[in-house]
Amino acid sequence: MSSPTILVDGVHKEFRIPEEQVHTLKERVLHPVRRPSHHQFQALRDVSFDVGRGEFFGIVGRNGSGKSTLLKCMAGIYGVDQGRIFVDGRVSTFIELGVGFNVDLPARDNILINATMLGLSPRESRSRIDAVLDFAELHDFVDLKLKNYSSGMLVRLAFSVMIQVDADILLIDEVLAVGDAAFQQKCFDEFARLRRENRTVVLVTHDMGSVERFCDRAMLLERGRVAEIGEPQPVSMHYLQLNFSRDARDAEEAAANGGDGEPRAAAAPALRGRNAEELRAGDGSAEIVSGWFMNAEGEQVESLDAGLRCTFCMHVRFHADAEAPLFGFTLRNGADERVVSASTHKELAGESFKAGEEIIVYFGFENVLAPDRYGVSAVVAKSGSGAAWMDNRERFRSIVISAGDPSGAMVDLPFHMELQRQVTVEATP
Known part of the structure; x- marks a missing residue:
């Protein structure tokens, strides 16, 4: 077996969160000896997995489960406290909307800067400006400063730059969350192209339909830990079950406490497959x-x-x-x-x-x-x-x-057929 393109081995990531922040110089002067207290937040806990070359790998989980933190660690934006991450290939990232953009510059200049940051030479960056604008459909706004762009225009521009980079590995975080329906379909078409070209894609999303449609495998994160890795549909179901089981627990607690002092029926337990x-x-x-x-x-x-x-x-x-x-x-x-x-x-x-x-x-x-x-x-x-x-x-x-006479198609639609022979009329001399 060939070695994986991405290998994440026992990764831990912790953040130090201040419990009381000092925002002004006056607060600092009035309390010169006060030491701010902190608490530790464990974002990732012993996360291990691998992604094969050409694999479309999905990462799902509830808000705060560590998905984006993991993607930033894989991209090299964050360092890890424990564990190792190996990435074999050129990486292109789409992690946060507008990261790397200068909002006081027009789209043309931002395309050149971002494409160069992602590894293209200045000449390659200039040659691909039209392709980026064509995909993003922003030719009419190429000289408009980005601070005047809508969020949808920004995501179209950022995604268009990312796919123009000849990367082996693409790290994508919630690219479909902002775009309109037409742009989402263009993204779907690009995902299909990337699969045909055997690119490695890691997709972080809350859209279980996209996971089941595109991903070869998926991983579920829960509170910074790997809850499941496997086929997309069971992972999607587990993700949804986590959301609804939490709602069920909340309902049970509310029913047990009952704000009006009257006893209430507890919510029925979550159902399991037979x-x-x-x-x-x-x-x-x-x-x-x-x-x-x-x-x-x-x-x-x-x-x-x-x-x-x-x-x-x-x-x-x-x-x-x-x-x-x-x-x-x-x-x-x-x-x-x-x-x-x-x-x-x-x-x-x-x-x-x-x-x-x-x-x-x-x-x-x-x-x-x-x-x-x-x-x-x-x-x-x-x-x-x-x-x-x-x-x-x-x-x-x-x-x-x-059926007695199957057509081999997905559906057998009834239809009406007619045949009309062409009548040739000779011209009269």
Whole structure:
């Protein structure tokens, strides 16, 4: 096996945080002998992992877990207190918005300065100005000082400079957090290009969709420690479960303390998967008891014929009152590609449910799916964005789609075809 491009071995990083800061000369004169007290903050604790050449590696974790600190250590911005970091290759970094920019200079000068700082020669930097401006779509603002740029314009410019550097390794921190939808799609296209060119990318993000879409592996940090390293989807689920389990604990503490002195029902415990393959997360205030498919005749089946209408059914039990919850399900094919997603984002906006109530939600659709075995996931979420899960069961069952004459495509859409022969009319002499 070839040696890794990045090797992080037993890294510790600690910060000394003052508990009382002296901000003025007057405070210093009035208290000349006072010694400021400090406390130690352990940002990283015995972090070890490696990244292979050409690998797209994701780093996820809640705010304050040490993600950005780790990336700065890898970039050489911070030194480490213990441990070692080896980086084999030329590095380009995108860590903080606008770092290295001089806001009193126009975009053209900042491109030259940043590209040179990242390792390009002055001649190479000048030759790539147009390419940077083309990607960032900032030709009309090239002579405008950066202090007059919006945050979106700054992130476009910084990212455009970074990808123009012929680096072997790219360290990227939350690049998609500021840009608009069009810029995000351009970033996705660049990520695909970097993968084709076998570049090594370390991506720090809170977007689990990007992790599952691009990353070969992912690592979860929690309070400065490595909580999990592995396939992107289980790591993403673990990350989300950490967020919601914290919410569940807070709810339990609030219920136990009860501000009005009246006893309250404790929040239901977080749910776990029923088998080794199933991934499950949520605060337990609702439970997806089961799910099944019905064919066009309303019969419960384990396989479906392509081209006919079918229905997915969810049996849900509520353990706490719920106001306008969201229900949804997803189908993934054998290649783990998301093929179908549906939710009641608008359909059940006014419905509310009581603790102890049980319901069945029906999703009917025309089955145009290609023959395959599909993994079924289902979710019940609190009103709003759909991310605050009450229960989320990933791949908790499967359904087989069969067809007599498969096309080989992801879906088999019904279509209408006509043939018209061209009639040749000879000119009359």
